[in-house]
Amino acid sequence: MVYAVELVRRDRQQVSTWSGGTTTEIAIYPRDAVYSCRDFVWRISSARISSEESEFTSLPGIWRLIMVLEGDMTLEHEHHHSVRLQPLEQDAFAGDWTTRSTGMARDFNIMLSGACSGRMQAVSVQGQSSLAIPDVTVQTCDEGKKAVYVVYGVDGAIVVGADSDETWKMDAGDALLLTTDHQGATRNVRLFNQDNTPAHVVLATIWYE
Numbered sequence: 001m002v003y004a005v006e007l008v009r010r011d012r013q014q015v016s017t018w019s020g021g022t023t024t025e026i027a028i029y030p031r032d033a034v035y036s037c038r039d040f041v042w043r044i045s046s047a048r049i050s051s052e053e054s055e056f057t058s059l060p061g062i063w064r065l066i067m068v069l070e071g072d073m074t075l076e077h078e079h080h081h082s083v084r085l086q087p088l089e090q091d092a093f094a095g096d097w098t099t100r101s102t103g104m105a106r107d108f109n110i111m112l113s114g115a116c117s118g119r120m121q122a123v124s125v126q127g128q129s130s131l132a133i134p135d136v137t138v139q140t141c142d143e144g145k146k147a148v149y150v151v152y153g154v155d156g157a158i159v160v161g162a163d164s165d166e167t168w169k170m171d172a173g174d175a176l177l178l179t180t181d182h183q184g185a186t187r188n189v190r191l192f193n194q195d196n197t198p199a200h201v202v203l204a205t206i207w208y209e
Contacts, residue, residue, distance in 0.1 A: 005177070006027070007170070008174065008177065010172070023109075026175045028040050029043075041113055047109060049104055061113055062113055068106070075101050079098075118204060119205055121203055125192070125193040130191060132189070133189040142207040145209055147179070147205055149204075152176075153174050158201060159194065162190075
């Protein structure tokens with residue numbers, strides 16, 4: 001399987017401040033897009049919410065996926081729904097909703113514009129074991145689109161292998177992006193944990209044109 005591969009080390013990621021804490025941009029597409037200009041197709045980030053109460057930035061036209069990695073927080077989407085998120089639980093909402101959060105936490109975010117779609121899940125790779133990345137079912141509306149598969153290290157260290165001859169070692173906070181136009185490509189990717197303690201990983205897929 002042919003992938004365009006990018007390994008984004010934690011120390012290469014850009015950190016900025018927002019009203020509730022800090023946000024770390026992991027990846028943005030296209031590469032020359034600027035978050036503040038809102039000219040991105042998709043964006044992946046991780047935020048630290050350091051204020052007990054905060055209001056999310058309004059992002060009209062953007063669909064948001066968020067997962068708590070540490071701590072817990074309650075999201076109140078005005079006129080929509082509210083949810084309390086514990087570690088590795090997630091929520092999805094429109095960026096133009098009025099959203100307030102309560103609680104201090106670290107989270108993982110995906111922002112999607114236009115015809116993009118995406119999903120994510122958390123997995124645990126037990127000590128001294130491997131795990132095949134679950135194959136992702138492609139919806140009819142996403143057929144023919146490019147896909148970027150994201151592996152994000154929450155804690156611990158893992159090795160990612162693709163097609164049995166390529167491997168990448170990842171530490172917590174690192175992200176591996178595998179871009180392909182071949183549907184069902186994840187069936188050739190495995191996660192290896194060579195330590196004795198479990199490692200937690202976020203797996204995400206974004207389909208885009």
